[in-house]
Amino acid sequence: MSRVRVACLSMSLDGYVAGPYQSSDDPVGVGGARLHEWMFATRTFCRRVLSRDGGDAGVDDELVARGFDGIGAWIIGRNMFGPIRGAWRGEQWRGWWGDAPPFGVPVFVLTHHPRKTLEMAGGTSFHFVTGGMHAALQMARDAARGEDVRIGGGADTIRQCLHERAIDEMHIALVPTVLGAGEHLFAGLDLRGLGYRCERLAGGERVAHHLVSRITT
Amino acid sequence: MSRVRVACLSMSLDGYVAGPYQSSDDPVGVGGARLHEWMFATRTFCRRVLSRDGGDAGVDDELVARGFDGIGAWIIGRNMFGPIRGAWRGEQWRGWWGDAPPFGVPVFVLTHHPRKTLEMAGGTSFHFVTGGMHAALQMARDAARGEDVRIGGGADTIRQCLHERAIDEMHIALVPTVLGAGEHLFAGLDLRGLGYRCERLAGGERVAHHLVSRITT
Numbered sequence: 102m103s104r105v106r107v108a109c110l111s112m113s114l115d116g117y118v119a120g121p122y123q124s125s126d127d128p129v130g131v132g133g134a135r136l137h138e139w140m141f142a143t144r145t146f147c148r149r150v151l152s153r154d155g156g157d158a159g160v161d162d163e164l165v166a167r168g169f170d171g172i173g174a175w176i177i178g179r180n181m182f183g184p185i186r187g188a189w190r191g192e193q194w195r196g197w198w199g200d201a202p203p204f205g206v207p208v209f210v211l212t213h214h215p216r217k218t219l220e221m222a223g224g225t226s227f228h229f230v231t232g233g234m235h236a237a238l239q240m241a242r243d244a245a246r247g248e249d250v251r252i253g254g255g256a257d258t259i260r261q262c263l264h265e266r267a268i269d270e271m272h273i274a275l276v277p278t279v280l281g282a283g284e285h286l287f288a289g290l291d292l293r294g295l296g297y298r299c300e301r302l303a304g305g306e307r308v309a310h311h312l313v314s315r316i317t318t
Numbered sequence: 319m320s321r322v323r324v325a326c327l328s329m330s331l332d333g334y335v336a337g338p339y340q341s342s343d344d345p346v347g348v349g350g351a352r353l354h355e356w357m358f359a360t361r362t363f364c365r366r367v368l369s370r371d372g373g374d375a376g377v378d379d380e381l382v383a384r385g386f387d388g389i390g391a392w393i394i395g396r397n398m399f400g401p402i403r404g405a406w407r408g409e410q411w412r413g414w415w416g417d418a419p420p421f422g423v424p425v426f427v428l429t430h431h432p433r434k435t436l437e438m439a440g441g442t443s444f445h446f447v448t449g450g451m452h453a454a455l456q457m458a459r460d461a462a463r464g465e466d467v468r469i470g471g472g473a474d475t476i477r478q479c480l481h482e483r484a485i486d487e488m489h490i491a492l493v494p495t496v497l498g499a500g501e502h503l504f505a506g507l508d509l510r511g512l513g514y515r516c517e518r519l520a521g522g523e524r525v526a527h528h529l530v531s532r533i534t535t
Contacts, residue, residue, distance in 0.1 A: 115507075278515075278516050281509045282508055282511070291499055293499070294498050298495075299331050307518075
């Protein structure tokens, strides 16, 4: 059965998934880049996202690969698609990822501002959803044709999904760093009360991998 | 030089170091016992705290042992010493640990209510400090005679010490569980702003070990 998944969500020891003061020059916030170093160092990320050789094999790499396997559609928040706030101001911005983004499947972008679908190279298409999370989930499930839907982020989108128990499983990479401020993942969310449990996936080379799953009731 | 240390502080993935609804029957709160299972399973904890054989050797065990090594005095909060709130109501309560507590050195208990020092078997003595954290730190440092001072907890005591940059290093065991509510360790504390950094210590058998250290300025 198709699941809704979060994968490779990098979180600091003090619970932040992005640093403070996010901007177009610094989309992950001050100190936030440290959160993603482990992923940038993997073979799968180098190949799929950076389109180059290199990177390490190992446990961290396996988890990154698993995050792409069996995904039939993505949902991402507006801010993960680009730095523009408010109306789109033309059609120029086509995402952070160049002409051939690493998704390879339909991507549903949550936004308040309508925009035409973008067909990119390599099988990626960006669909702009103004009807909210539930509409996006329905559209992504349909597009995924039985495969899983991956929620890419950012923090707001994931928190909203967790609050509505829409996520089946969430892989969190615990990064040995403290950020002190920024986007907190769990503040105000009672994960246990929402029916989630946690288990250890693996100790990786650079981070500790955890799986948070919803107990089906 | 004598350092002020926290060791074996068990924290859930969502940042709690104790569950909600703490009581004398349930001193670590609902779900909180799960946080300490990894420690109960170690050889050092069985021997030193439970006074029995058994328990596992390994990385987790080494970290528990390290938490006892070179400690010349402890500081603990009132609630870690016992369940009684307010005035002491007699001298009957002598801690959770029986006649020979596992500390083996002087222990300074933060409280608003004066009480005579308790001399226990095995080298432990409980000293009740009504002058606040700084007084307790001074007394503990003097008593430790060049060895380290360990801050035992609970969360309030540790948070207060972090806020005043009184802790030199803090070993946190990240436990693969979610509690959803309870005593949060880092809420409202800007660890980076306070001058703390984090590194990975080791992936243990049951938990992931992290070290948060103050950068000396």
